[in-house]
Amino acid sequence: MTRPMSWMALLGTLMIAAAFGIAVIREPARQAESVINLNAAxxxxxxxLYAQNCVACHGASGEGIAAYPPLxxxxxxxxxxxxNTVERGRWNTAMAAFGVNEGGIFTGMQIExxxxxxxxxxxxxxxxRVAELGLTPPQIVVAEIPxxxxxxxxxLPDGAILSAGLTVYAENCAACHGANGEGSTLAPPLNTDELRVRLSDADIVRTVQEGVPGTxxxxxxAALEPAQQQAVVALVSGWGELNALGIRLPVIEAAPLDVSPEAIxxxxxxxxxxxxxxxxxxGFGSAIAPALNNQTFLSQTPDAAIRQIIAGGVTGTNMPSWGGYLTDADIAAITAYLRSLQATAPIVAPAQP
Ligand code: HEC
Ligand code: HEC
Ligand code: HEC
Incomplete structure (x- = not known):
């Protein structure tokens, strides 16, 4: 079946034709220059268009985020x-059809x-361009440990690596697993003897490196250096030593979220x-991702945990990890925006089309 060419696509084609036409009439040097100018435009x-529509999956350097392919x-x-890929998408994948003829948003000229x-x-x-839009590389925030x-x-004999592990833990894991590894509504405890019996060091390494898909x-x-991963694994597997010494990690007081109107x-x-x-x-949700604008999610998930989820993503799902693309301030601002929805959020998000 052939589809009628849309007005915009036709116009786009005419514009290209006109630009080439003008180029052909001129002498060869001018002609080459026009083609270069058209290309630059x-x-x-x-x-x-890429910065606003493709970065989320394919990355600011075309490197591909999480499971999405590099370009x-x-x-x-x-x-x-x-x-054709951009116009029609790829059937049955997250690569949507972007062409207006396929129900998308781009004219032929834009796809061109x-x-x-x-x-x-x-x-x-x-x-x-992505930096201009406010999507610059991350800053690391260091939590204070006395x-x-x-x-x-x-x-302790392995004190050096355990200390390093504490620092990594405080910055990256405490938001979900609790200041003292005691667990929270979001994540299981890590400080128990039961865990160390059930999981070998290799199991802990694998969990930290690969995550638990779908959770x-x-x-x-990607977020931690190999030495940091090693240190935090040593901490989880050596938590019994900290317990024996009666060491309690300080409760990490996350800096209060900036909820100014500007941040929101x-x-x-x-x-x-x-x-x-x-x-x-x-944030009312769609067929492919859950609602965030609902009481259940917002009341059960502390700010620090929301920030970690956005930074780390959800392995094995479509939720990308944003840590490498957004600054800490950007992630905090998004969290402030989500928090601002809580006052009016429905208990359960309304059904979406
Ligand atoms: C929601 C995530 C998502 C977004 C947004 C997205 N893509 Fe894709 N893209 C994919 C996936 C997944 C594939 C791989 C599809 C497959 O398995 O064939 C893909 C594949 C592609 C390919 C083919 C790569 C190859 O090697 O075969 C191109 C080209 C492409 N995308 C361009 C774009 C452009 C341009 C945009 C923005 C207008 C965009 N994509 C936006 C998810 C996305
Ligand atoms: C955004 C919340 C979140 C953050 C941050 C987080 N985790 Fe987890 N973690 C979880 C959840 C949820 C599970 C349980 C997964 C499952 O259902 O199997 C888990 C499971 C684990 C397990 C396996 C526990 C068991 O009993 O099987 C280990 C080990 C672990 N996490 C270590 C870490 C370390 C180390 C860090 C920091 C580098 C970290 N986690 C950061 C949410 C989080
Ligand atoms: C390509 C699709 C996609 C994009 C883009 C995306 N998400 Fe997600 N997100 C998901 C999916 C799918 C899940 C559910 C993962 C799961 O199965 O647990 C999710 C889960 C979440 C969760 C956890 C919700 C819960 O109930 O535990 C938060 C928070 C979140 N996303 C925030 C964001 C923010 C903020 C952005 C933009 C910076 C974003 N997401 C962009 C697909 C996406």
Whole structure:
């Protein structure tokens, strides 16, 4: 079946034809220059479209986030295959049809721009645009652990690695597993003898590296250096030694969330840019991702845990890990926005189409 060409697509084609037409009339040097200018214009538009519609899955450098494929090798694909992929999507995958003819949002000219960008592979310009939109690399926040706690831990034979493990734990794990590894409504305890009997060191390494697919336990292999992973594994497997010494980790007082109108507004902007495509408008959920704008989720999940979930993603599901793409401040702003919904959130999100 052939579809009628949409007005915009037709216009786009005419514009390309006109641009080439003008180029042909001019002398050869001018002609080459026009083609380069047209290409540059297409790439510039492609960068904007990519930053706003593709980064969530394919990454700011086309590297692919989590299970989504990289586009750094896309230049090797046939032009028509590229065009068709963006226009029609890939059946039965998260790659949606973006063409207006297929119910999507892009005209033929816009798809042309994206294809030109993918062929040019100018990822540095994408990175700049993404940074302008406020999606820059992460900052690490260091939680304070009292010097006395470190001094006590250092008296143990493996004190050095346990101390390092404590620091990693406080920053990355305590939000869900509790300040003292006692567990929370979100995650099981890590400080029990039962866990150390049930799990070998190799099991703990695997859990930290791979996460537990489909649960809030993310894979930490990208977020933590190998030495940090080793240290936190040593801590989990050596928690009995801390218990024997009576060591209690300090309760980590997360810095209070900035819930100023500016922070909420910036969080709302990021949310509509990066999250609504899956979590729905105002976070009411969609067929592919759960509602976040509901009392059950918001009342049971502390700010620190929401931040960790956004940063770490949910391994083995469509929920990407945003830690490498958003700053801590951005993630805090999104959390502030979600928190701001709590006052009016329904107990259960209304059914979505
Ligand atoms: C919700 C996640 C998601 C978004 C958003 C997304 N894609 Fe994809 N994309 C995928 C998945 C998944 C595949 C792999 C499909 C498959 O298995 O064939 C894919 C594949 C592709 C491919 C083919 C790669 C290859 O090597 O075969 C191209 C090209 C592509 N996407 C471009 C884009 C562009 C351009 C955008 C933005 C307009 C975009 N994608 C947005 C998930 C996404
Ligand atoms: C966003 C919340 C969250 C964060 C942050 C988190 N975890 Fe988990 N973790 C979980 C959940 C949920 C489970 C249970 C998964 C399951 O159902 O099997 C889990 C399970 C585990 C287990 C297996 C426990 C058992 O009894 O089988 C280990 C070990 C573990 N996490 C270590 C860590 C370490 C180390 C960190 C920090 C680097 C960390 N977790 C950060 C949520 C989290
Ligand atoms: C490509 C689709 C997709 C995108 C984009 C996405 N998410 Fe998700 N998200 C999911 C899915 C699917 C789940 C459910 C994972 C599971 O099965 O536990 C989820 C789960 C979550 C959860 C945990 C909810 C709960 O009840 O435990 C939070 C919080 C969350 N996402 C926040 C965000 C934020 C904030 C953004 C934007 C920065 C975002 N997500 C972007 C697909 C997505």
């Amino acid at each position: 297409l790439i510039a538009e492609g960068v904007d 750094t090798v896309a230049a090797a694909l046939d032009t028509e295959v590229l065009y 721009s994206l294809v030109t960008l993918l062929q040019a592979q100018t990822w540095d310009t994408v990175a700049v 010097a006395e706690t470190f001094a006590l831990v250092e008296t 809030l336990m993310a894979s930490w292999s 507004a910036s969080g709302q902007k990021l949310f509509s840019l990066l999250c609504t495509q899956c979590h729905g408008v105002e």
